[in-house]
Amino acid sequence: MFTGTFTVTQSSNIQNIIITDTSDYSGEGQGTFAGRQIRLYKIDTTTLVPPGTTTMYIDFPFSAGSSITITGVLLTDYSLSANVVWLSNNPQPGSIYTATEVVTFLNYINDFIYGKVQQLAASPSLLNDTQWQDSMQIMYNEKENAEQATLYDDQFAAQSAINRAFYLINNENMFF
Amino acid sequence: MGIFVPTVTYLNYGKISQFLAADRISQNMLFRGGDKAPNLSWLIELVRKSIEWKNGIDSTAESINDTSLYLYDLCGRYIREAKIILNSGNTGNIINPTTGGNVTIATPNPQFRVGRPGALMNAGDTQITFNYAGVVNPSLEITLDGNEVPYGDALQFSFTATYNPTNVVVVFSNPVQNEWLFNFHMIQLVAV
Secondary structure (H helix, E strand, O other): OOEOOEEEEEOOOOOOEEEEEOOOOOOOOHHHEEEEEEEEEOOOOOEOOOOOOOOOOEEOOHHHOOEEEEOOOOOOOEEEEEEEEEEEOOOOOOOEOEEEEEEEEOHHHHHHHHHHHHHHHHOHHHHHOHHHHHHHHHHHHHHHHHHHHHHOOOHHHHHHHHHHHHHHHHOHHHHO | OOOOOOHHHHHHHHHHHHHHHHHHHHHHHHHOOOOOOOOHHHHHHHHHHHHHHHHHHOOOOOHHHHHHHHHHHHHHHHHHHHHHHHHHOOOOOEEOOOOOOEEEEEOOOOEEEOOOOOOOOOOOOOEEEEOOOOEOOOOOEEEEOOEEOOEOOOOOOOEEEEEOOOOEEEEEOOOOOOOOEEEEEOOEEEEO
16 A cells, blocks of 8 residues: 655755755555656646746656755745656555645745835835835735735645735835 | 844744744734734744755855854844743753752662671561651652562551651561562652
């Protein structure tokens, strides 16, 4: 019996994602698999792949070990549906060879907010600007919305919150 | 030269202060109809979480020092209370319910084979006294050659125990014999 499981984390380089295969191979050894494939679905069902990748998926060979770092894939914040497929040469009844998880990356929004906190630390009187403060509240709320939506596996709501936050980031001069 | 304060300490002050501020804001809204800084709780949380994020991805960033000091500044009047709360929650005390005094827990575990040098009992004995004060009643368990000895069973080899303030007296139903391996377990509250 095999049940595929994995975790997703972000490395200190905010463009990179680390996928870790946490499956238990005691029931079906790694030799019974032809390989592993990772798909990072955006809300429009297209997949996110590193630059130069010609397939819709990211190959995760067993020779890579239990973890793989996907580099240069996050050029902005996303809420993604991460899917890993284990390609079994000898599928067994009851085993599960695919796993999916909604993961949201907010480092660009967090970086923007931290930049604003730095400005505030240097110039506390910014709080007297009510528009500045209102915009910060909106930014912060949208970040929280994206986190909360992810807890409920609601990728669309999370991505919508990200998009609303990026409207403020992309029009910074209007809002801050 | 200033005193080094770890970033995590500032973050802890922030975590506590944001709730203290929220509490004060709620009280002022209820009893005074308004508060001079109604957004303070939110602002402390925003700054605290933002520093937390930065510290998580790059704890060596020089800007963390400035933003942490700003967080400390925001916590302002709540810092003193936050420090008290933070320090009082670090360790707990174990209280002896009988005396109300602080204690630590010990687990004496004497073991011997009857008749061998150093054994605490000789063949034919039926009683042994352990001079341990504050043994929890009932906590004594005895094994004989690896098997648990029952308490107060008239139908087989068993024991009874009397828990006194300064000792525990164990009486076996039958005399012990050479080569029997006894192992005693008990919980003791030791006053500190």
